[in-house]
Amino acid sequence: MPKRYLYIWFRYLGTDRLSKIRPELRGKPFLLYTPEHGRMVVKASSQSLAKDGISPGMVVADVRAIFPSVDVFEYDRDAEERLLNDLAEWCLRYSPVVATDPPDGLILDISGCPHLWGGELSYLQSITARLCKGGYDVCTAIADTIGTAWAIAHYQKNEMIIDPGKQAEALLALPPAALRLDSSTLQRLKKLGFRQIGQFIGIPRLNLRRRFGEAMLIRLDQALGTAREFLKPIQPARVYQERLPCLEPIRTATGIEIALKRLLETLCERFFKEGKGMRTGIFKGYRIDGETVQISIGTNRASRNAAHLFKLFELKIPEIKPALGIELFTLEATLVEDVSETQEALWGTTNLGQTAISELVDNIAGKIGIQAVHRYLPQEHYWPESSVQEVSSLEEQPETEWRTDRPRPIHLLPKPAPVEVMAVLPDHPPMHFRYKDEIIRIVRADGPERIEQEWWLQSGPPRDYYRVEDESGARYWLFRLGFYGNPKPQWFLHGYFV
Amino acid sequence: MSELAEKIEIIRRLKETILSMEGFSTGPDSRLLDFGLGPMNAAFPGGAFPVGAIHELISPTEACAAAATGFLSGLLSVLMKKEGICLWVSAERKLFAPGLKFLGVEPHRIIFIGVKREKEALWVMEQGLKCNSLAAVVAEIRDISFAESRRLQLAVETSKVTGFLHRQHPRIENTLACVSRWKIRPLASRTGELPGVGFPCLEVELVKIRNGRPGVWQFEWKNGTFNLITERSRITVKLPELQKQRHYA
Structure with missing residues (x-):
């Protein structure tokens, strides 16, 4: 699947943070400074100041000379990092893979996500609109590579979505700084008169390497997509998966059962620690001839009872064809739910009885299909055919009474x-x-x-x-x-x- | 005198031991359940309706099937005691849930399993009978072999769940390992001179009962319980048949 990345650049992260904490600062000129070599150096300036040409690296005394009324605050690096992390966590609702790009960017791996919002444009608009509402000034871009998305977000204002495979064209007109190069390389490029990427992208790689070093080629490749760039997601996907490699290929049903039991035990141990339970699970076997075989189960209520889950799988073990042998088993819980210790009383029976009955129903549903299990609840209709409602859940309670004022047949x-x-x-x-x-x-x-x-x-x-x-x-x-x-x-x- | 009392006590204990060895649960809880069957209890071994066993009901016609469903629902209402859960296995959907409420059963406390083949029904029933959290298991199965019924009997002997095997239009009335065989027929309701249909009346025939006395009783379902109308001892059962029954039991 082709990868798509979204880059979010918070242009005024530090000052936006401060004006969120102190609403009276909103729209006013103020800046953040940090002491450096005995001088107060500007680290970030508010939006209105930035428009007047106050950029990071200037000395506060100089700024004060130009704008005597400017407010200054000390730059808090840790708070900004925390804020960026919080924003990254907030972005998890848009994509499961979110990484921070310090000091002021977020990278989202959005492969396979935008269609849920109705396309990339509305996806992007949704994120930008919500961030803007939250008081952040953002520049965003979507592209095939992180490098291109970064370049477009920082240096291209009118186009935000680069179509798949179009990153080279998009980069041509951008300045060399869009390639995330270090300052010495940038200076050298400037000295040589390269103002746009398009001016040097066609130069043979050998010459580029000799003059500017390997690092520049890597950055160029990363932007074009010929070299891979790895993300470090803030929250690694929590996969409930256990693996069991075998020394010798397993060919017998007993062997498979032992492997399954062992995997279930370790997985259920983890469920107990985290207060979770399995709703659906897949047990896979990787055969030595390269094929995979798998069986899957589902339960009515989240379960972490290894013996019960084993029973459900056991019914399907005969479906596994080991052929020449299975060398690796994996067990994955594809749907995991919280198990609350004090579950509400199901029809007034004891907790133990409920578990036994829901396990029995799981067993039956596993063998002959979930559609076979049903219960009846009363419905407020006189028409006999619609006076009962068929439900498949075990928990649902009747909303109305069963009527007995009129005779009804058995x-x-x-x-x-x-x-x-x-x-x-x-x-x-x-x-x-x-x-x-x-x-x-x-x-x-x-x-x-x-x-x-x-x-x-x-x-x-x-x-x-x-x-x-x-x-x-x-x-x-x-x-x-x-x-x-x-x-x-x-x-x-x-x-x-x- | 005390010697005689001692002997009576010994005989009573021996009888209980034999019953428990034959797979009857004679715990104190089985006597606590009052099914409202009144004098009919004398027909059962130990004087109480055998719970933790499988009962077979045979219905040759549709009307009898409805009557049998009614009778076993009346028993279920006691077994479920307003909070138990019951499993009902059937291949066709005939049961009308609102009708159960008239017999004291909360229809939403029953888990229905609709199976496609009878073999599946047997499997589901066995699984259900093994689960001792259930109050009862009802299965509508047409034909079942002796070996299959013995498997079910073995399941209830450990779990003490009561099972009902409702056989509608069976091809043959073969001997099963069930504790009893019932035939329920509808009876004309007793309204006297008044017009209209009265309370449901049933003729309950206990064709076979292991270690008990078969007979025919007539009940009226009134005010949420069975009321005895008449009692007739079954004398038509011939001696050889009884002996054969004992042999299989």
């Missing part, structure tokens, strides 16, 4: 079965009905209970339900769809009562 046919009836009068229960070529005589009946269609969900005629009992004592739930008239209403058998 068995409901998945689809109402049409029956032929004989009824004396409209709105009377039928005398008998024919279902599956059998005539059932009705002795007792209750009803009708009219259930109207819920017009905001569906339309159609209402149902008139009757609870009827035949000679043998069997109790049925019949309904008539619609009213008497033309066409004749249809009767259906919908369920059986106890």
Whole structure:
């Protein structure tokens, strides 16, 4: 996957920090100084001062001569470093790989991230807008390499996104300083009359090396993407992965089981320390013929019980084909969640019982699929088919009561079965009905209970339900769809009562 | 006199030992559960409904199946005691959850497992029976062999979970390692002169019971419990059949 980098340059990091702490300074000319060789040297100047030509390296006394009213503050290097780290941590929401570039830059590896914000432009706008709102003046750039992103952020104001592979063209017009060269090289370049990168980029490498040294070539290659540059992320990705290399290739199921047990033990130990649990996991085996084989599991609740996780994996071990042998096993928890020690009581059972039951459900779901497990919750609908809701979670509690004010059958046919009836009068229960070529005589009946269609969900005629009992004592739930008239209403058998 | 009492006590203890060796749980907790079956308890070994065992219910028709589901739901309401969790394994979705509430069962406390094949149902039931945190396991399985049922029996003997095996339209009524065999039929409700349908009435036939006395009882489900209507001892069972039963048990 091609890499993309975002560079964020905080142009006035030090002064922005101070004006955030002291809002009265905002917009005023002030500067930060540091003592150097017995003199007060400017380290950073506020935005308005910088526009007037006050740049770092000047002596405070000189600035005071020009602007007598200027406020001066001591430069705090540690606080600025901390701030940069905090900003880098804040940027983790935009990309998992964020590195600081002291003293005033951040590098983000954004490969595969911007599409979540709808493209690079809106991604960049989102970051800049939020940083500006926070009171920071930033220059940003996106490019294929860190070097180009740095150059564009510092020296190119109108173009912020360099298309993939276009870094050479983008660099041509920039000054040599955009290559992050040391000052002696820059001076030499200036002396020789090189004002733009394009003027020397075409010179043979041998000559460049002889005159300016190896370091310059490396910087040039890094900017163009021919040499790699490594980031040091502030937060290394916390991967829950364990590895187990084998001395001899493993070919037997027992061997695989032992490897799995060992990996699970170490991983679960780590889970216990960090208060986490596994929701999904992948167990991989790297075969000596270069292929990888893998099995994966999922659990209903985060689990760190090695025996239980082993049981889940165990069902799938036969799927692993070791062929000539497996030389390396890895176990990775792809989804990890916090396990709270005091989980809310699940249906009033003890904590131990809950764990046992959720482990049982995991077991079943692992074997025949999670879609097989379901529970029913009441729903506030009269229409029988929609009066229950199917849920797959074990924790969900009913929001309403189960109603018992109207009779409901214990068995409901998945689809109402049409029956032929004989009824004396409209709105009377039928005398008998024919279902599956059998005539059932009705002795007792209750009803009708009219259930109207819920017009905001569906339309159609209402149902008139009757609870009827035949000679043998069997109790049925019949309904008539619609009213008497033309066409004749249809009767259906919908369920059986106890 | 004291000698006689001592002997009675010895016989009682011996009976209990035999029962426990045959896989019945005769712990004090099993007697605490009152299923409201009243005089029917005399038919059971030890005078209490055998929990921690597997009961087989056979339903030849749809109406009988509904009645059997109703009867076992009534038993479940006691087993779950308002807070237990039950596993219900079935291949087809016939059960209507709101109907369970009428029999005292909280429908959301049941975990339903919809399986595609009967072999899976057996596997799920065995796993469920091994988990002693469950109050009961219900499985709707049509056909099951003796060997398979023995596996289930072995699972409950260690975990003491009560299992119900509901067989609808079985091809053959083969002998199983279950503790009992029930046939439930719906009965006409008793309304007297009043119009309409009354409380559900059931005819409960205990076809087989290990170390017990088979019989037929009629119950009415009223006010959240079973009420006995009539009792009839089963005399039609022939002696050889009984002996065969003992042999397999």
